[in-house]
Amino acid sequence: MTEVSASPVDVVSQQDVPPRRMSAKKRFLNALWQDKKAMVGVVVLTVFVLAAIFAPLITPYDPNDMEYDFMAAPSLAHPLGTDDLGRDLLSRIIQGAQISIFVGVSTVVLSLIAGLTLGILAGYFGGWLDNVIMRYIDLQWAFPNILIAVYLVAVFGTGLANIIAALALAYIDDFARVARGMVLSIKEEQYVAAARTVGVSDFRIMWRHILPNAAAPIIVQATVSVSYAILGEATLSFLGLGVEADTPTWGLMLSEGRSFISRAWWIGVFPGLAIMLVVLSINFVGDALRDFLDVRETQDKA
Amino acid sequence: MLRFLIHRSIGALVVMWAVATLVFFMLRIVPGDPIAAMLFDSSPEMAEQLKAKFGLDQPVYVQYVKWFWAVLQGDFGTSIYGSRLEVSRLIVEALPRTISLALLSFVVAIVIAIPAGLIAATRKNSKLDHSVTVFAFLGLSMPDFWLAIILIIVFAANLHWLPAIGYAPLSEGFWPWLQHLILPAIAAGTAFSAIVARMIRSSMLEVLKADYMQVARSKGLKEPFLILFHAFPNALIPVVTVMGIAFALLMTASVVVENVFVIKGLGRLLIQGILNRDYAVVQGTILVVSAIFVFVNLLVDMLYTIIDPRIRY
Numbered sequence: 075m076t077e078v079s080a081s082p083v084d085v086v087s088q089q090d091v092p093p094r095r096m097s098a099k100k101r102f103l104n105a106l107w108q109d110k111k112a113m114v115g116v117v118v119l120t121v122f123v124l125a126a127i128f129a130p131l132i133t134p135y136d137p138n139d140m141e142y143d144f145m146a147a148p149s150l151a152h153p154l155g156t157d158d159l160g161r162d163l164l165s166r167i168i169q170g171a172q173i174s175i176f177v178g179v180s181t182v183v184l185s186l187i188a189g190l191t192l193g194i195l196a197g198y199f200g201g202w203l204d205n206v207i208m209r210y211i212d213l214q215w216a217f218p219n220i221l222i223a224v225y226l227v228a229v230f231g232t233g234l235a236n237i238i239a240a241l242a243l244a245y246i247d248d249f250a251r252v253a254r255g256m257v258l259s260i261k262e263e264q265y266v267a268a269a270r271t272v273g274v275s276d277f278r279i280m281w282r283h284i285l286p287n288a289a290a291p292i293i294v295q296a297t298v299s300v301s302y303a304i305l306g307e308a309t310l311s312f313l314g315l316g317v318e319a320d321t322p323t324w325g326l327m328l329s330e331g332r333s334f335i336s337r338a339w340w341i342g343v344f345p346g347l348a349i350m351l352v353v354l355s356i357n358f359v360g361d362a363l364r365d366f367l368d369v370r371e372t373q374d375k376a
Numbered sequence: 377m378l379r380f381l382i383h384r385s386i387g388a389l390v391v392m393w394a395v396a397t398l399v400f401f402m403l404r405i406v407p408g409d410p411i412a413a414m415l416f417d418s419s420p421e422m423a424e425q426l427k428a429k430f431g432l433d434q435p436v437y438v439q440y441v442k443w444f445w446a447v448l449q450g451d452f453g454t455s456i457y458g459s460r461l462e463v464s465r466l467i468v469e470a471l472p473r474t475i476s477l478a479l480l481s482f483v484v485a486i487v488i489a490i491p492a493g494l495i496a497a498t499r500k501n502s503k504l505d506h507s508v509t510v511f512a513f514l515g516l517s518m519p520d521f522w523l524a525i526i527l528i529i530v531f532a533a534n535l536h537w538l539p540a541i542g543y544a545p546l547s548e549g550f551w552p553w554l555q556h557l558i559l560p561a562i563a564a565g566t567a568f569s570a571i572v573a574r575m576i577r578s579s580m581l582e583v584l585k586a587d588y589m590q591v592a593r594s595k596g597l598k599e600p601f602l603i604l605f606h607a608f609p610n611a612l613i614p615v616v617t618v619m620g621i622a623f624a625l626l627m628t629a630s631v632v633v634e635n636v637f638v639i640k641g642l643g644r645l646l647i648q649g650i651l652n653r654d655y656a657v658v659q660g661t662i663l664v665v666s667a668i669f670v671f672v673n674l675l676v677d678m679l680y681t682i683i684d685p686r687i688r689y
Contacts, residue, residue, distance in 0.1 A: 111513075213394055217669055218628040221662075228650040228658050229402050305519055309632055312521050313647050328522060332636070335525060336533035336540075343529070346522030354517035 105366045115358030122352055126171040133165035137322050145338040155340040157331055163340060166322040167348050173323045174304050174352065177238055181303035182296050184242035189249025190292065194280050196250070197257030208254070214247040220306055227315045234317045241306045245299055252295045256288035263287075290367035297363055301356035308349050324349045384677060388670045395666045396447060399659055400440055452660030456652075463660040466645055471664070473543055474641035477630045478623075480557050481565030485626070489569040493576025497611075498603060500581065508573060515570030520629045524563035524636040531559060541638040560637045564629035568622055572615060579611040586610075613680075620676040624669055631665075 106112050125132065135152075144160035146152055154163035196207040214222060219241075226240035260266060261284070269279050310316040311325030319326070324345040331341030363369075427433045434442075446453070452463035496508035532540035538559055544552035583589065584607055592606050631643030638644070642661050649657030 213391060213398075216391060216673060217395075217666065218624045220628050221631070221665065224631075224646070224650070225399075225402075225658075225662055301517070308519050309521065312519070313632065313635060314651055315647070325519075325521075328525060332525065335529050339529050339533075342522075342525040346519060346525065349522065350514070350518050353519075354513060357513060357517055 102366055106362060109362045109365070111358040112362030115355035115362070118351055118355040119359065122171050122348075122355075123175060125168050126175050129168050129172050133162075133168050135162040135165045137161065137165040137169040138320065145334060145341070147338070148340055154344045155338065157327070157341050158334045158338070163327075163344055166327060167324070167345060169322045170324045170327065170345065170348065171352075173234075173317065173321065174307060174349070177234070177241070177307040178300045178304040181238050181241040181245065181306075182299045184238065185245040185299065185303075186249055186292075186296055188242070189246045190253045190285075192246065193250035193253025193255075194257050194284065194288075197254035198261060198276070198280055198284065204254075207250070211247045211250045214244075215251065219244040219248075219302065220309055223306055223310060224313070224315060227310060232315055232317070234321075237307060237310055237316055241303050241310075244306070245303065248295060248299060249292070252291050253288060256291060257284055260284050260287050291369045294360060294364045294367060294369045297356060297360040301353040301360070304349065304356075305353055381678070384674055388674050391670050392667060395670075396444065396663060397440075399662055400443060401436075403655055403659065404436055404439075447663065452663070453656035455649075455657050456654050463656050466657065467642070467660055467664050470641045470645045470661075472545065473639050474627075474630055474634065474643065476546070476553070477557055477560055477564060477634065477639065477641060478626055480554075480561040481568065481626055481630065482623075484558075484561045485565035485569035485572060488565075489572035490576060492569075492573040494580060494603065494608065496573070496577040497580030497584065505577075508577065512570040512574045515566045518566065520563050520567060521632050521636050523566055524560065524633050527559045527563055528636070543637075543639040543641075556637075556639075560630075560633045560639060563636070564626060564633040567629060568626045571618070571622055571625070575615045575618065576611060579614045580607060583607045583611045616676065616680055619679070620673045623672050623676070627665065627668065 106116065138161060140160045144156060145158055146156040146160075148155040152162050152164065154167065156162055157166070192207050192211065196204040196211075223240045223244040226243055227236060230236045230240065257280075266279060266283055269283050274283075307316060307323065308325035308328075311323045312329045314329060316325055317323055327345040328342065331338075331345070335342035424433070450464050452467070454460050454462050455466060492508045492511070496505040499505050528540045531538050539556055542556055544556045546553045589602065589607060592602055597606070630641065631646060633639075634641045634643035635647055642665055645657060646661040646665070648654075649661060
């Protein structure tokens with residue numbers, strides 16, 4: 075819980091947020107500045123996000139153009155070399171950033187919305203609703219997310235939209251559990267009782283009073299989940315269960331280049347390095363957020 | 377304890393039933409005919425014949441009961457691919473490979489993680505501690521299949537120390553078995569070892585602050601003795617609680633890594649099954665993998681009572 079004012083009156087009329095907001099932002103930037111790992115994370119992520127946004131402008135070659143020497147070693151003309159079909163690896167990796175980041179973020183947004191809704195409903199209303207929702211969530215919790223995603227792709231088929239849907243469904247349990255746990259503890263707070271007494275509707279209580287106070291652990295979970303989702307997409311693509319062939323994603327590039335790594339190591343090294351850098355940076359930032367928001371470390375699972 | 381055991385076992389059976397049911401019905405709600413994939417160029421009459429043969433012309437609930445009854449007897453149907461082997465036979469062949477890999481990765485991971493975690497905790501904020509932290513972050517962020525590729529590039533393609541792909545059963549001797557499995561085990565176990573190292577470090581730091589450590593120290597016990605026999609067992613308790621999750625991680629990693637090293641274990645069976653649209657194989661493998669998870673979770677719960685005698689159910 076970040077900034078919960080002590081007096082119930084203050085909270086019931088939450089429209090006038092105290093001016094401490096700015097200082098929280100400042101405090102966060104300060105903390106970030108002091109955490110070297112987090113700074114590295116922010117810088118690397120910024121580079122990748124910018125590369126993804128401006129991909130068509132900055133890729134030195136067309137990522138699908140096959141007119142270059144195939145399996146050319148890294149050189150000035152092709153800084154990261156070319157792949158087995160003669161496509162420029164750097165251009166493909168930049169293009170891949172777009173897909174990876176898009177999949178990572180959209181997966182988490184979808185999963186977050188669905189998981190939060192389920193978790194808050196279960197925690198707030200309790201009773202049979204809680205029972206039904208949590209039996210399912212617990213069932214899903216017993217199995218690794220990636221395996222669930224693999225099965226969902228097996229059922230629904232491959233392709234970008236299906237991958238996002240499968241991953242989003244697979245990560246629902248993480249958010250539902252965090253949200254429910256937070257709701258259960260906040261529900262007992264006096265300001266919630268106060269709001270209820272003055273006749274605030276259930277929906278408004280959940281939306282205006284519980285959600286903002288449950289935000290900290292959810293933000294941390296969402297951040298870390300983006301890295302899991304990126305790893306998840308890469309794994310699915312690598313296994314041949316991802317996006318359509320010839321879409322340059324990092325996982326697929328590794329999968330296609332796998333047979334050529336003994337002759338051209340760069341095909342096997344650079345796409346994976348990109349995945350690792352992005353995931354590592356997100357983890358660094360997530361760790362800093364966790365420290366800053368004072369969230370107890372939860373047991374993460376891949 | 378016995379009550380707890382019975383209670384948990386029943387819970388595990390319910391979970392297995394739920395998973396089996398979900399797995400069955402999810403494949404039935406997919407748009408399109410599951411059998412269409414296996415007979416893409418046969419005549420309509422033949423399709424009808426085959427449907428009748430596989431019982432697909434019957435109502436779904438009849439299919440479900442029949443299927444469930446067969447699964448209970450270990451009959452997962454037959455593969456539609458290649459020589460149409462029984463799925464149960466494929467799984468029995470694949471299982472030892474996956475278990476070998478998972479166990480060896482577990483051993484590799486623990487052998488790395490325990491000393492790393494202990495050193496990091498006892499020399500907090502030293503250079504060694506920081507390098508353990510960095511190693512842990514790297515281990516968690518590296519895709520396991522990529523690590524597998526890197527290991528192949530270095531140790532198989534360039535140094536020629538170890539084979540790049542394949543598997544040798546233990547019956548061919550320990551050394552060939554180990555030779556084929558050591559790289560996959562490192563690839564699959566690294567993320568797990570990173571998690572365990574971090575957990576041991578943080579729980580050791582908690583334990584080292586405890587009063588009984590002060591008492592033990594003032595009794596004049598030597599520091600290594602203190603660390604290994606007083607602090608370490610207590611530091612293991614929170615580690616054991618996440619073993620279930622960690623094992624799940626290890627199994628998933630094995631599933632992925634098998635596909636890089638072409639080890640014909642459950643993971644390769646599963647992925648090949650999906651790529652070939654061989655639904656009987658997919659269902660069978662998923663069920664067996666799920667059963668392993670449920671069983672391991674049960675085991676971890678029990679291990680918990682052994683390692684921490686204060687807990688009674």
